[in-house]
Amino acid sequence: MADLVYQRVIKALQNQIDAGKFSDLKLPNERILAEEFQVSRSSIKKALNSLIQRGVVFQKQGAGTFINPLYLKNRPMFDIAGDNVGVTDTFQRNGKRPDIKVIDFNVVPASPEVQESLFLEPGEFVYEIQRLRSFDDQPFMIEDGFVPIKLVPDLTKKNIAGSLYKYLHESRNIAVTRSFLTISADVSTANDQKLLNLKPVEPVGVMEGIFFMDRGTPIEFSHMRLHYKFMRYNTFTLLN
Amino acid sequence: MADLVYQRVIKALQNQIDAGKFSDLKLPNERILAEEFQVSRSSIKKALNSLIQRGVVFQKQGAGTFINPLYLKNRPMFDIAGDNVGVTDTFQRNGKRPDIKVIDFNVVPASPEVQESLFLEPGEFVYEIQRLRSFDDQPFMIEDGFVPIKLVPDLTKKNIAGSLYKYLHESRNIAVTRSFLTISADVSTANDQKLLNLKPVEPVGVMEGIFFMDRGTPIEFSHMRLHYKFMRYNTFTLLN
């Protein structure tokens, strides 16, 4: 992990920035950095790109590489960037007591949609996991998740009563590190209204996503319908 | 702009994907693509990285490059881009025409919320820009934007009838490169229903965000209410 050249550079630069080494907010130019770290300029660029993505620095052609003043001034805001796997973590705040109720747990053949989303062969089986999540006694999310059985052959109802990803990580050494999410809104159905305690006029937020393991293997396809007051997705984006 | 190698590759691949060329959801490997486009593998990688960030494809080491099935299923209508909302090529190819109608344009003192979002001092003034965006004659977004007057002292109603960010870029050499967005959903108000042509039970998607110039200075605080069928936000997230 830390033996990668660009990872080493990222860490070193991040540490130097946090330690206030660049008091004028300007980093040495890329060629100098390459010299200092004894690596190629490409590796420096890759490392700097990562810091740019995180909002730590920005670059201006012809001028140089600078620390984002907002990063120093308002760091907590930047820590939000990249949230959202382990839906629990995202919503776990304020000392509220999270609760997960398993509505349904079955092994079913993958539907065409699920099959395509998880890149399965026809006829492969998946767990279907329907859960209702609450904070204190306020339900806020209906979750319908699909996980290939071949990736986690021994899943039980007990495992999924808590955090699925925590179980995968701790018991199976599977780390979920990437996700594709689509976020939209929809009119609430009768079922939504019943489970989430919504009035007919109140909508749901919809989040649909594919979650990936380290090496890019899809591990879960998930469809989530949220009480509209509880869907709040924050994202920090680099444009273009 | 379009004369850049990797930009050309991005566009070509995006077009091919949208046209359904890769029916098995698998792209040729990077070396083949480099050969086909007569460019280096590095340029292919740079182009693919962009598509990955947009949630169009994902890669799996040792296996290949694959189209994100969610992208095909939930193709976004627009991108959050230079002009906080940019119509995708996909949409434009359908012959739809984007339109912007200016509802209101004023200079007002910054409210506490706006002041905090744009890092202004008490008493500073901002433009308030209310616009309604449509495709063909279907309005899809009510936009309420705030821009500090000190950053763009000469803004006129004419400038904002088109792309504000295009104007900033071309006339003021201000590039908007980052955004911090919060996405949620809400019950539609009477005003929403009137402007967006919604039934009372139909909701709006809400996107609220701060847009930054490349030096990290906030240039716009924007509150957007979207027809729920047109809000479709795709993200790719890397954790850690």
Add this chain to the structure above:
DNA sequence: CAGTGGTCTAGACCACGAA
């Protein structure tokens, strides 16, 4: 074992910004 993405290098030339 062959295929494919990941990392890394060394160097060339271009485009922009500031003095």
Add this chain to the structure above:
DNA sequence: TCGTGGTCTAGACCACTGA
């Protein structure tokens, strides 16, 4: 004009996947 980041190339070797 000169310093700086941006783009691009050609090629080497590593690490993982899947048959």
